[in-house]
Amino acid sequence: MSEAANYGFDTLQIHAGAKPDPATGARQTPIYQTTAYVFRDADHAAALFNLQEVGFIYSRLTNPTVAVLQERIATLEGGVGAVCCSSGHAAQIMALFPLMGPGCNVVASTRLYGGTVTQFSQTIKRFGWSAKFVDFDDPEAVAAAIDENTRAVFGESVANPGGYVTDIRSIADVADAAGVPLIIDNTSATPYLCNPIAHGATLVVHSTTKYLTGNGTVTGGVIVDSGKFDWSANDKFPSLSQPEPAYHGLKFHETFGALAFTFHGIAIGLRDLGMTMNPQAAHYTLMGIETLSLRMERHCENAKKVAAWLEQDERVDYVTYAGLPSSPYFDRAEAQYPKGTGGLFTFAVKGGYDACVKLVNALEIFSHVANLGDTRSLIIHSASTTHRQLTPEQQEAAGAGANVVRVSIGIENAEDLIADLDQALSKATA
């Protein structure tokens, strides 16, 4: 495809980054199942290793199938470049890695995917990094939390799973004023419902495991760069603005301009951390992305119907879905996500812990799994699974109280999903 800029989303999700295979004419992007690539000669090899020429060396760094996926996601998000990696959590580490150093911190939203809370509050301490958690509904508190050691601000577009919608622009303004990049995890919204870069984000991360792949087959992650951040405006980002000792003194920002972050992600991040996406995974995700808009429309439509039905049911205490007028985030969601707010929400069952366990056991279409963003409808009772180790108070704070279940509404017939919930709620609350 030539000039991508004028094509619509449905066209780009199928064509961006891909062209018929130059060797065989294969119309579908081949799975380049190879570890290494033959150099034309010794000069070619040297030019590749010096980053003077862009090409393929070794699949820990780059692979043609993965490269198509990177270009496709960068296009759909409105970024200049993207780096795929082995999981969503890998993408988060890879996004922070060029920015942080020992003693540095990230200012993060209090409402984040549970796995991210653990990664940020516990595991990154091993690198000498830390996180400060702040309520993103209070931009002044975010501004106050940013100190001279802050290197990034991190939030989710639609926070998984509590129906919380971040006002990205207000947080981007705070980050801009402080001269630090804003990273938005756009997993739950997907680029079809929201482009965080258009709202002021510097970097976008995804767990491609979820809606982008869409069928529960492979784990993956991606970091998209807006190309808009000036890494040399201050001395906070030496890996990008100063000679990089891990790449014989190359200055990434000076050399690669808007693509500095992307090149650093490959030449240093993937090279030395090795959290690489394999070409099989890229293939499954490319297959998924071809139908992203169609699936997201149905996910949103079904979620709205199921959430509205649950809300009026007397066996249900409350539903947290930003697509319902009762949600405190309804207006914000309408303004920021006119096409819908996705397929995830939680609801509270009368009868508490025991009723939730019975509900999960009685459902026939919904699968009880620790995943989301599948074509299939999924449910999890966090208090008896992912949040089991937390105290009741911590579960409550995480929106995962004993009486709460999270659903990821699939693209089946909405009336079948409602009927399934109806019969299971009867058994759960009998």
Ligand SMILES: *Cc1c(COP(=O)(O)O)cnc(C)c1O
């Ligand atoms: C699943 C998820 C992650 C982590 O992604 P993995 O692919 O499981 O590593 C991060 N953020 C959000 C919002 C998620 O839903």
